[in-house]
Amino acid sequence: MSNLSLPEPLQTPDPKLLWTPGSRPLDRPPGISRAGLSRRRCCCDGDTIPCSVCIDDAPCCYKVVLAGLTDGSCWQCACLNGTYYLQYDTECFYTTELACRVIGSPGASYCGVGSIELEISYTDPDYFMTVSMGGRVTWIENLGPAKLDCKNFVNQNVSYDSHTATCNGPSATCTVSSVSRSSCEFPDTHCPQIEAIQANRLVLGCCECFDTPQQYEVVIQGIVNDSCTDCDDLNGTFIVDIGETVSAGSGCGGAIKRWVYVSPAAKCFGFELWLNIDCRAGLERLTVIWSGAIPPTALWLLDMGPPPYDCQGLLGQDIPFFSTGTRCDASGSTCTVTAL
Secondary structure, eight states: OOOOOOOOOOOOOOHHHHOOTTSSSOSSOTTOOSTTTOOOOOOOTTOOOOOTTBSSOOOSEEEEEEEOOEESSSTTGGGGOEEEEEEEEETTEEESOSTTOOTTOTTTTGGGOOOEEEEEEEETTEEEEEEEETTSEEEEEEEESSOBOGGGOOSEEOOEEEEOSSEEOTTOEEEEEEEOTTTOSSOOTTSTTHHHHHHTOEEETTEEESSOOSEEEEEEEOOEESSOSOGGGGOEEEEEEEEEEEEOOSGGGOEEEEEEEEOSSOGGGOOEEEEEEEEETTEEEEEEEEESSSSOSEEEEEEEESSOBOGGGOSSEEOOEEEEOSSEEOTTOEEEEEEO
8 A cells, every 4th residue: 555645844934035025015924924923713603803904894714716826846836726714813814824724725735835824904095905825926906995895705806916936826816705614614623523524634645535435335327238248237336445545656646545346246357346536737536447457347537626625525426437448338327426
C-alpha cells in the first residue's frame, strides 16, 4: 500500500516581498494574519458580529471561490483552486487560519499558502473588499461610497490586483458570498460531528473528500454479451468496500483511493469491480471499472469538478458510460452510485 506524500511545508511569508505600503486598503501585508492577535471562539449563528463598515452586523462566515490559478514557480497552484469558508476572526476580518477553521478547504498549505484571508475596509471615500491567498495572489474590489450590506453579498466579484512569482493570478477569478454558520457546508470544531468528519477526511494529492464513506452501493444495468456469453453476470447491485490507496504519480494526481468488490465467479474477465476517486489537474473524478482485462470490461467516469467534494453525498448518482472492452458490450449500460 502506497503512502501519500505530504504537502509542501508551510512557509512564513516575507512581508518585504509581498507588500508595498500605502497602496492597499489593508493595514497590514496580506498573508500576515491577525489570528494570533485575537483567538476568539468560533462564532455561531445569532452572535453579534461587529464590523464598522456594515449597515448591520457582519456574517459569521464568507464563502470564497477561487478559480483559474495556474503554476508559477510552484507547481501546485492548481491545487489552490476551489471553495473556502472563512471564519470571522476580528472586526471585519475573516480567515481560514483559526484553530476553528472549517474542514474541507482544499490545499491550504500548498505553495506556502497558510491561509485565505478576507477583509472589508474603508479608505475615504470608498469601501473595499480584499481577498489574499497568503500574499501569493491578491484581489481587491472597490465597492463604492455607500456603507455595505455585509450579510447579503452573493457571488460578489473581487478583481485581480497582484501576484508574486509563486502562482500566476491575472486570469484567476475570485467571488465572495455571505453565508450563515448553519448553512456553511463544513462545520467548525464546535460542531458536534467534527471528530467523525475529521477522522473520515480523505486527501488525495490536492483533492479531498471531507467525509469519506466506508462503502458504496453500485448498481449496473444493461451490459450485454459480445464475445463472452455470461456478461449478464456483470449486471446487478454490488457493495464495494474501502480499500487501498494506489500511487498514480506525483503532484495533484498523486493518489487514487479505491473501493473494491471481488467477484466470486469472475465471468467474462470481470474479476473485481473498482470504484476509484482520484485527481487530475486539480479536478476530482470518480470511475467505476469492471477490471481484469485490458482494456477493462467496462468503465464509467464522472468528472466531479474542483475539490473538496461531498463524497458522502453521492445518492443514486449517475456515472456516465465511458468505454467498453471486447468481451461484453457496455455501451448502452447505466451505472449509479450511492454512499452507504
